[in-house]
Amino acid sequence: MENYNIASVESVTKTVKRKDPKWGQTWREYKKSKYLFFMLIPVIIWYGVFHYGPLYGILLAFKDFSPRLGIIGSPWVGLDHFKFLFFQSPDFMRIFRNTLLISCYNLVFGFPAPIILALLLNEVRFKWFKRISQSISYIPHFFSWVVLSGIVIVMLSPSEGPVNFLMKLVGLEPIYFLADTNYFRSTLVVTNIWKEIGWGTIIYLAALSGIDPTLYEAAVIDGANRRKQIRYITIPSLLPVITIMFILSLGGILNAGFDQIFNLYNPAVYEVADVIDTYVYRAGILGAQFGLTTAVGLFKNVIGIMLVLSTNYIVKKLGQEGVL
Structure with a gap:
């Protein structure tokens, strides 16, 4: 046999x-x-x-x-850590809500930013200006938040910062952006865009360079202006890349940016700034609650995988290319 x-x-x-x-x-x-x-x-x-x-x-x-x-x-406790997080912890739901809000703000305002910048740079006809603009926008990405947070703190200082100085010149009251719960999340979003917009633009500029120039030539012959060329040629050509980047961004939606928040937040804004990663740092590293924080990390990763798979499924159903 x-x-x-x-x-x-x-x-x-x-x-x-x-x-x-x-x-x-x-x-x-x-x-x-x-x-x-x-x-x-x-x-x-x-x-x-x-x-x-x-x-x-x-x-x-x-x-x-x-x-x-x-x-x-170590003894097994089963799902006790998860039960504590979801039903007994007084802080977890607030932390989870803050994480979702900050991540969604970054996604809504930060995700389109490099696309818009890439489209603008693609329309620039002076190569020297294009190169200088790209270099300036790339630079912040290569600095850590330890360095950039110092710059942000100085820039937004209510007493000596240039931002509040300009506000005083036009008759407005100075604002302590990093200690005001009404402005802290907006500050996080704006500074995150400032740091990453140039780096994200690289991918879209590479995709733009791969568009067949004869498509634009044919559009000009048909009488299409620059706005219509962007609408009917450039953006549809970028759509596959945008789709893939969007799926990958959704996978990290519970990563609100530990380095940025840890270096900028303070006890005055814990209510709106405390996120999952900062909670894990305090409870796991400082409080030695390793089992509890591992449960938090596992929960975060499971949510990320589910979002990637579901978004990928929906995108494919709509006729676009996914990541899987």
């Missing part, structure tokens, strides 16, 4: 090889490039150690972790 099965498998394999000539060609290409595959080994090891290995720590979400006992030896 075993010989019969082996013979059957060999027969099927030979049949596949005969019917599909690409199979043999692909195998020859693999053999030809076999040394290149050895270069993947460090990458595979790196992903295994730093990306897949830490998944073992998800067990903490279901255990009452004790450093003395270790992850395996």
